[in-house]
Amino acid sequence: MAAARGLGPVLRYNVVVSDLCPCARPKALCVCPEGPPLANATAVLVLQHPQEQDKLLGTAGIVARRLARARVAVGLSWRGLAQAWGDAVEPATWGVLYLGSVRAPAGAGPLVALSRGGTPLADQGGAREGLQGLVALDGSWSQAKALWWRNPWLSRLRRFALVPAAPSLYGELRREARDDAVSTLEAVAMALVELERDPALGEGLMAPFRDLLARARAQGLRHGAGPGPNRRPNVRRRDRRSRL
Numbered sequence: 001m002a003a004a005r006g007l008g009p010v011l012r013y014n015v016v017v018s019d020l021c022p023c024a025r026p027k028a029l030c031v032c033p034e035g036p037p038l039a040n041a042t043a044v045l046v047l048q049h050p051q052e053q054d055k056l057l058g059t060a061g062i063v064a065r066r067l068a069r070a071r072v073a074v075g076l077s078w079r080g081l082a083q084a085w086g087d088a089v090e091p092a093t094w095g096v097l098y099l100g101s102v103r104a105p106a107g108a109g110p111l112v113a114l115s116r117g118g119t120p121l122a123d124q125g126g127a128r129e130g131l132q133g134l135v136a137l138d139g140s141w142s143q144a145k146a147l148w149w150r151n152p153w154l155s156r157l158r159r160f161a162l163v164p165a166a167p168s169l170y171g172e173l174r175r176e177a178r179d180d181a182v183s184t185l186e187a188v189a190m191a192l193v194e195l196e197r198d199p200a201l202g203e204g205l206m207a208p209f210r211d212l213l214a215r216a217r218a219q220g221l222r223h224g225a226g227p228g229p230n231r232r233p234n235v236r237r238r239d240r241r242s243r244l
């Protein structure tokens, strides 16, 4: 057994490199799709920070492989939406999953349309009308913030905030800076179910994610990084001295 390079510094996991699937996961953790991709009407563009290196548990690749209309762009900045997406698109018909948290208006679902000032819009339906695509930012909290600030064109897209009803299924496998942070895949699944009123689409995305986490837990994988800045330490006692 040799430690594989490039699997990210935060996970301790030894794999034989020849056991890697083309998706870059060891075969024991591969959830590559079988069967046709899921038909999503709303296109999904994931902007991935180049230092998001969680190749074992990252979810952007799963989103791109599972959905018929989804792409991942890796980088720090793009001139605009068309360059990031790789084709001519009309930015006015696209939205972005905003990073800020929001107090959802009464009766609102998990996807709340916001004004540029960050307050919920009165006309939620209007904000969704004719929506062609959605941008999601992939990386840690600080990496996602960097992507937001380095791409001013994002602030001109329609703005949506997610209000997750439950914490991320990552659980102990990944610590986030914020308790309401969910994985890119969970965010995309939640948004698409809301926009397309198609629970099967969400389930089709969530199934491989649940499978991945079950495999990771069965392999004894655990997060090796310290707790995020806004989170209470939740590490095993014997680890505590070296972390804090």
Ligand SMILES: [Zn+2]
Pocket: 021, 022, 023, 024, 025, 030, 031, 032
């Ligand atoms: Zn694979």
